[in-house]
Amino acid sequence: MxxxxxxxxxxxxxxxxxxxxxxxxxxxxxxxxxxxxxxxxxxxxxxxxxxxxxxxxxxxxxxxxxxxxxxxxxxxxxxxxxxxxxxxxxxxxxxxxxxxxxxxxxxxxxxxxxxxxxxxxxxxxxxxxxxxxxxxxxxxxxxxxxxxxxxxxxxxxxxxxxxxxxxCDCSGIGALAPEPLPAGWAPVFERPVIAAGGRLTAAKGHWHLLRIFKELKKTLPAAALVLLGEGELQGYLLKLSAKLGLITFTGPGLPPPDADVYFAGFRENPYQFISRARLFAFTSLWEGFPNALLEAMACGTPVASADCASGPRELLAPGTSLAGRALAPEHAAYGLLMPVLSGNRQPAGAPPEQAELAWTAKLSEMLSAPAALRSYSSAGSRRARDFDxxxxxxxxxxxxxxxxx
Missing domain, CATH: 3.40.50.2000 (Glycogen Phosphorylase B;)
Known part of the structure; x- marks a missing residue:
């Protein structure tokens, strides 16, 4: 018994x-x-x-x-x-x-x-x-x-x-996050880095993030995108990144300091990467309750998340109605809630969708707003402790x- x-x-x-x-x-x-x-x-x-x-x-x-x-x-x-x-x-x-x-x-x-x-x-x-x-x-x-x-x-x-x-194992994440980066990665994080985590699957909508990042590079050419995780869509995402004209690193070997997109793969300690990013972007099309988003907040990294069903709104904007969805960027109490993306896998040459353009503009704005980033870093870390x-x-x-x- x-x-x-x-x-x-x-x-x-x-x-x-x-x-x-x-x-x-x-x-x-x-x-x-x-x-x-x-x-x-x-x-x-x-x-x-x-x-x-x-x-x-x-x-x-x-x-x-x-x-x-x-x-x-x-x-x-x-x-x-x-x-x-x-x-x-x-x-x-x-x-x-x-x-x-x-x-x-x-x-x-x-x-x-x-x-x-x-x-x-x-x-x-x-x-x-x-x-x-x-x-x-x-x-x-x-x-x-x-x-x-x-x-x-x-x-x-x-x-x-x-x-x-x-x-969320807040104390464990807090202990792992300050560990030194693997060889070659420190120069990458001297740039304004957007990090994303989670398995490379249909639910996560990473193809939208690549298209958003392509547009963002037009206004912030120094920015870098670091994708942590592995999954069945990795081959498709690698091809899309190349077709978008993004310089893409997949390993093995030391990462070049000047690539656009870094596929960092599965990491025993992803927190040493996430904690050093300027922003964590979460483009999921659907969720249950997103571990990766919660862990990024525990790292003290400001987050921008699709207001998908379900979880992100409960996490970032507690007390608000779960019935609606953000149709435009919403400055919630603990992070940014963003319009849900279509899920359509457009060819690389297709013009950006309206929701992708909204993401591009807001991420670009946030990466250039240190006071807002500091505020969300503190608020997100505090919120993560509610789920210890x-x-x-x-x-x-x-x-x-x-x-x-």
Whole structure:
């Protein structure tokens, strides 16, 4: 009888990072992974895997394996257990296994399913979410926007949904941020640098950022863009950067001091880069509750974020209505909220969209406004402490304590 933690894998993603952080602070009996993929340190001494699948295994096969995963999970749990799961496949596995064992299935949704699931993947996952999520004992959303999406679009009873925002290891980030930059990077950060972080996926809209940056270089030729992360769109983004006429560094080797765009890849310590940037730009098309944005604020870096569904408005402008979206740049309490970008992958030669032009003008203005940058640096750092992991861990402990009868 106790708490077990379940997730697809410990790959390099935001949900996995949050899961690993919770595993270090919550008392539990062990971690259970659907796949045999461990790239995040969790501090756990007991890790069980339910298959030999990995990131190389097709999503279709892994989705088809949900009943198999559920049978194997059921063999590891009992009626007195609580299983906390992260990510959609693990959540459905948790619910199906609970049918067999009677354990308490607490599932956590980390993104906005309406935005995340489209095409064939959406055709597979949306019906599964709608069918099984309402059966969970509890559903934890990482933002009020995700809660609204689950209740409104996926028939999850609102009374079953609790909101616990992502936690942030502010002290850990504070210790890592001042570490010296790797060889060759210091001259880059003598320039006005815009940093961006997160996986290079469709959700993040990095192609818009490249187009925005191309326009910004016309007024601030000394500016540089540093992209931290890796993902399936890296090849496309590299080609787009070159077609836009931007001098692009991808490594290996020392970065040249005069490139335009730097693809810095995955970094064990991204904070030493982000903390030295003049501005952090976040062009996501949809989110759950954005880890990368919160961590940039913890670094003391001023942020400009798309006012996408969901998370950025809750983070930067608490107390304002979640129903509307910024149609023009909005100076929120803790950072800039910017118009949501179209998501259209325009060819390099296409003229900039209106929203891209609005971003270009505001980023250019902010990079030349040291007083405004200092103000947002201080405000953002203060706001990040509201989400310190010690605070969110307490909320999780309260939620996961089994109800007394």
């Amino acid at each position: 106790g708490l077990k933690l379940l997730i697809n894998s410990l790959f390099r993603g935001g949900a996995e990072k949050q899961f690993a952080a919770l595993a270090r602070v919550l008392p539990h009996e062990g971690l259970i992974l659907l796949e045999n993929e461990i790239l995040q340190a969790s501090g756990a001494s007991k890790i069980k895997t339910l298959s030999g699948h990995s990131s190389a295994t097709s999503s279709l096969l892994k989705t088809a394996s949900i009943p198999l995963y559920a049978r194997r999970l059921a063999a590891l749990t009992g009626p007195g257990d609580t299983v906390l799961s992260f990510m959609e496949r693990a959540n459905i596995v948790n619910i199906l296994a609970a049918r067999r064992t009677g354990h308490r299935a607490v599932i956590c949704e980390r993104t906005s399913p309406s935005g995340e699931f489209s095409g064939l993947r959406g055709a597979l996952m949306r019906p599964l979410i709608r069918r099984y999520y309402p059966e969970a004992s509890l559903v934890v959303a990482n933002s009020s926007g995700v809660k609204k999406d689950l209740a409104g679009s996926f028939a999850v009873p609102a009374g079953k949904i609790r909101v616990i925002h992502n936690g 992991l010690a605070k969110t861990a307490g909320l999780w402990l309260e939620l996961l304590t089994p109800p007394t009868t």
